[in-house]
Amino acid sequence: MYYALRKDCYIRNIGNFGYIKSSGLFNDLAFDKSGQVFLSALSRTPKTLERLSEEIAASFVDVTSADILPDVREFFDDLVDDGYVVRGETYRETNDKNIGFDYSEVKQIILEEDYTPKNIRSANDTQEVLDEYFHANPYLSNFQIELTSKCNERCIHCYIPHEYKNTDISADLYYSVLDQLQEMGTLGVTLSGGEPMAHPQFKEFLLAAKEKDFYVHVLTNLTLLDDDIVRIMKRGNACGVQTSLYSMVPEHHDTITTVKGSFEKTKAAILRLIENNIPVQINCPVMKANRDDVADVIKWGHRHKIRVNVDYAIMAEYDHRTDNLANRLSPEECRSVIRSIIECDETYRDDIAGLDAAAVSKYDYDPNEPFCGVAVNTACMVANGNVYPCPGWQSFVCGNLYERPLKEIWLESDEMKKLRALKRGDMKKCSSCKDKAFCSPCPGRFANESSTGDPMEVAEHFCAVAAVNRQVVLEYLKKR
Numbered sequence: 001m002y003y004a005l006r007k008d009c010y011i012r013n014i015g016n017f018g019y020i021k022s023s024g025l026f027n028d029l030a031f032d033k034s035g036q037v038f039l040s041a042l043s044r045t046p047k048t049l050e051r052l053s054e055e056i057a058a059s060f061v062d063v064t065s066a067d068i069l070p071d072v073r074e075f076f077d078d079l080v081d082d083g084y085v086v087r088g089e090t091y092r093e094t095n096d097k098n099i100g101f102d103y104s105e106v107k108q109i110i111l112e113e114d115y116t117p118k119n120i121r122s123a124n125d126t127q128e129v130l131d132e133y134f135h136a137n138p139y140l141s142n143f144q145i146e147l148t149s150k151c152n153e154r155c156i157h158c159y160i161p162h163e164y165k166n167t168d169i170s171a172d173l174y175y176s177v178l179d180q181l182q183e184m185g186t187l188g189v190t191l192s193g194g195e196p197m198a199h200p201q202f203k204e205f206l207l208a209a210k211e212k213d214f215y216v217h218v219l220t221n222l223t224l225l226d227d228d229i230v231r232i233m234k235r236g237n238a239c240g241v242q243t244s245l246y247s248m249v250p251e252h253h254d255t256i257t258t259v260k261g262s263f264e265k266t267k268a269a270i271l272r273l274i275e276n277n278i279p280v281q282i283n284c285p286v287m288k289a290n291r292d293d294v295a296d297v298i299k300w301g302h303r304h305k306i307r308v309n310v311d312y313a314i315m316a317e318y319d320h321r322t323d324n325l326a327n328r329l330s331p332e333e334c335r336s337v338i339r340s341i342i343e344c345d346e347t348y349r350d351d352i353a354g355l356d357a358a359a360v361s362k363y364d365y366d367p368n369e370p371f372c373g374v375a376v377n378t379a380c381m382v383a384n385g386n387v388y389p390c391p392g393w394q395s396f397v398c399g400n401l402y403e404r405p406l407k408e409i410w411l412e413s414d415e416m417k418k419l420r421a422l423k424r425g426d427m428k429k430c431s432s433c434k435d436k437a438f439c440s441p442c443p444g445r446f447a448n449e450s451s452t453g454d455p456m457e458v459a460e461h462f463c464a465v466a467a468v469n470r471q472v473v474l475e476y477l478k479k480r
Helices: 033-040 049-057 065-082 091-097 126-136 171-184 202-211 227-234 250-257 262-275 294-303 323-327 331-344 346-352 357-362 406-412 414-421 443-449 460-479
Strands: 002-005 009-014 017-022 027-031 085-088 142-146 188-192 215-219 239-244 280-285 308-311 378-381 386-388
Touching (some): 002 091, 009 033, 017 126, 027 033, 027 126, 065 085, 085 091, 188 202, 202 215, 202 227, 227 239, 227 262, 239 262, 250 262, 262 280, 294 308, 331 346, 346 460
Parallel strands (some): 188 215, 215 239, 239 280, 280 308
Antiparallel strands (some): 002 085, 017 027
């Protein structure tokens, strides 16, 4: 019997953990030290059960391949059942089965059922196990690279000031960063912009990242997608795409991008990616221009087996100007959007299903938790070499890659250490708030909206939105 890692799955050693992730099905698993040894023997090239047993037995004392073979078979058969590994009677059969992500295997999202497979996990959820480890041992799991700040659209809500959209990353810096990330054991690389496909070397950059066995994710408006890019995305291991679709009404979408015809190009490109079995997600930022359109976007995405993430919390520009916030929904306008999400998104309904007024009033969080993954397991850079906590918080520079290696910035810069020292309990106003179960305080959003760039200066807009969210959810639960 032969076994091989699926094309849309990735393995990394994280400290004493073995970690495997399915980029197509959005699942992951973490294993102990022994599991790490088992996973390390696996590759995308099919191997016989006997060869796997020999390689694994060599890592243990006084264990023969015959002794360990039953455990090896059980371990990899379980991963086959969970969708991480392919199995076949011959080398060729196993290779032929290894087609990677396939939309035909994904169930259509309907109101009564979420399409994500319900894997049986260990006593602790994988992400909880990893989060606990990352808090004590920062590990750069995902890194976002801005290939260019240039963009062929001029979205009315963008947090990047339009006059700054003029820089391409150099090839030397890009390839150097990929090498550094590979040395650091990074799993995911996100290529972004601006519009990343506007970089003249985008195709070469995309291929290079895929060939280094990163899970490559592209943030793009998709209007520049062509046959060559599709072929590169399909080549070898999986590549995912995330794009924004603002409305199913072409005029509303184009009003936001300020580019006539952009809706038809983006929609056609999404369907093209689906046809070619390239995993795609939709983001739907909601603002005044499309506030009544979110339900149709969610339903369209679900009909095509695509996740749709709705965001009604537009952030200010990173230089602290707030002109773009004229497009942001008022807290009261968010009410109908939240109702549409509850109506159309089964995943969100699952998240709130166990709540009631009593549970909400008792909700609390660990004051020693970090706000999010920035400086814990994620970071990003822009085309000029500056490293930031996250794409939107570009006023907080942690270092420049022309001056210091990435590993040094990640582990030793004062700025990264300052970010890791920020805890949820430091935001005193939030700890006693009755709406905190419906809010995720974000220092980056607060810093952008603060005239002084203070990440701990709470922006009152988000407090008001959290209060509306609480009201809508509790009303829904009471009626149900």
